[in-house]
Amino acid sequence: MMQAFDLGGCHCRYGTTAEGRVVYISGTGLSVNGITVDVRDFSGSLKDVFDDPRILKPATGLVLSGRYPIEIRGGTPALAIAALILILQGVSTSEISVKIPSIDENDLKESIFLINAKHNDFEGFFEGLGFDDDSFKAVSNILGKRELSAGAVLVSPRGRYLVEHMALGHYSLPKGHKEESDADLVDTAKREIKEELGLLADIDADFDQVIRYSPYDGVIKDVHFFIGKAKEDGMVLQKEEVSDAYWLEPADAYRTLSHGSDREILQKAHAYLYKG
Numbered sequence: 001m002m003q004a005f006d007l008g009g010c011h012c013r014y015g016t017t018a019e020g021r022v023v024y025i026s027g028t029g030l031s032v033n034g035i036t037v038d039v040r041d042f043s044g045s046l047k048d049v050f051d052d053p054r055i056l057k058p059a060t061g062l063v064l065s066g067r068y069p070i071e072i073r074g075g076t077p078a079l080a081i082a083a084l085i086l087i088l089q090g091v092s093t094s095e096i097s098v099k100i101p102s103i104d105e106n107d108l109k110e111s112i113f114l115i116n117a118k119h120n121d122f123e124g125f126f127e128g129l130g131f132d133d134d135s136f137k138a139v140s141n142i143l144g145k146r147e148l149s150a151g152a153v154l155v156s157p158r159g160r161y162l163v164e165h166m167a168l169g170h171y172s173l174p175k176g177h178k179e180e181s182d183a184d185l186v187d188t189a190k191r192e193i194k195e196e197l198g199l200l201a202d203i204d205a206d207f208d209q210v211i212r213y214s215p216y217d218g219v220i221k222d223v224h225f226f227i228g229k230a231k232e233d234g235m236v237l238q239k240e241e242v243s244d245a246y247w248l249e250p251a252d253a254y255r256t257l258s259h260g261s262d263r264e265i266l267q268k269a270h271a272y273l274y275k276g
Contacts, residue, residue, distance in 0.1 A: 007082065007143055010099060013090030014218025017143035079103060087112065088122060088140045134213050134261070141214035147221040150188035151175025152201060152228030153269035160232070161253040161266060164196065165244040170258040173265065175223055185224050193228060197245055198236030201228035207272050211261045225265045227273065 008019035083103050086096045093112070097105035119125035126136045151174050154162035164172050176192035178185060186203050193201045204227040211223045232247050248256060250270055257263045 007086060007099070010086060010089070010091040010095055010143075012086075012143070014141070014144055017086070017089055017091065018145065083108065085139070085142060089143050132260075134259075137214040138212055138220065141218060141220045144214070144218040144220050147215075147219055148178040148185065148188075149175050149221060149223040150178060150185040150226070151192060151223060152189045152203060152226045153207075153266055154193065154197075154199070154201060154228045154230050155269070155273065156230060156232045156247055158232065158247075160247040160249055161270075162197070162230075163246050163248055163253050163256050164242050165246070167239070167241055167243050171256050172258065173225065173262050175225070186226065189224075189226050189228065193230070196238045196242050198234060199230045201230040203228050207269060209265050209268055211265065213261070225269070227269050 006019070008017050010017045079100055079102060083096055083100055086099065087093075091099075093105050093108045096108060097103055115122060115125050119128060123136055126139070131139075153173060156162070162174065164174055166172050174193050174196050176188065176196070178188045179191070182188045182191060186205050189203055190201060193199050207225075207227045209225045211225070213221055213223075215221055235245060237243075237245060246256070250266075254263055254266055257266060
């Protein structure tokens with residue numbers, strides 16, 4: 001029988017968890033915002049987890065290939081995941097036990113104590129599961145304010161990729177916030193490319209990869225990356241945002257990008273463009 005828990009409306013360290021973030025729980029799975037996590041085999045190994053588009057990847061901070069990672073007693077494994085999500089937002093044990101009545105507050109406190117004793121803190125617990133700092137921040141803010149951005153892996157007719165040297169110092173793929181005037185995320189990507197680089201790009205929206213991260217406390221951001229095709233000449237930089245920009249060979253672009261998530265997007269785009 002399907003049950004639904006809305007994790008919104010809880011008092012947490014950044015104010016209140018966002019309304020409408022529903023966890024659907026049945027005998028076979030858990031879903032956060034419509035993405036299913038299969039809990040049938042959590043006592044053993046998750047099979048083909050990285051090939052299943054329904055599974056929330058470690059970048060979103062909810063599930064990891066391997067043994068079931070949650071050490072919270074009470075209720076089903078799916079309920080334990082829901083409780084863990086709330087703990088990481090800073091929701092009190094008393095409020096969690098009200099939100100999820102089958103999890104006893106004393107059992108929850110004991111579970112938290114054991115996790116902290118064994119791993120020093122929850123960050124250490126997730127680090128032991130293979131989560132990096134960005135992934136841990138993402139899951140710790142997953143019930144916060146949602147922001148949307150879009151950008152593109154820009155490729156030229158010569159097969160080179162564009163890398164921006166941002167005014168803040170890092171090297172990145174072009175992207176930016178979705179504005180109310182944008183018809184959709186493809187419009188956002190085109191506008192940002194024009195504003196930051198002065199380039200007109202043809203967007204391939206069949207390639208749509210998402211990075212989820214937390215830029216600051218209480219905010220979770222989804223960035224959609226498409227593929228954009230543009231000519232190398234005619235760049236006019238928005239100097240307030242972009243110090244410089246370079247068209248680079250694939251290997252050079254990969255090495256230059258500052259963030260692993262951007263490098264992964266570039267790698268997937270290159271495979272998409274040259275598949276077969």
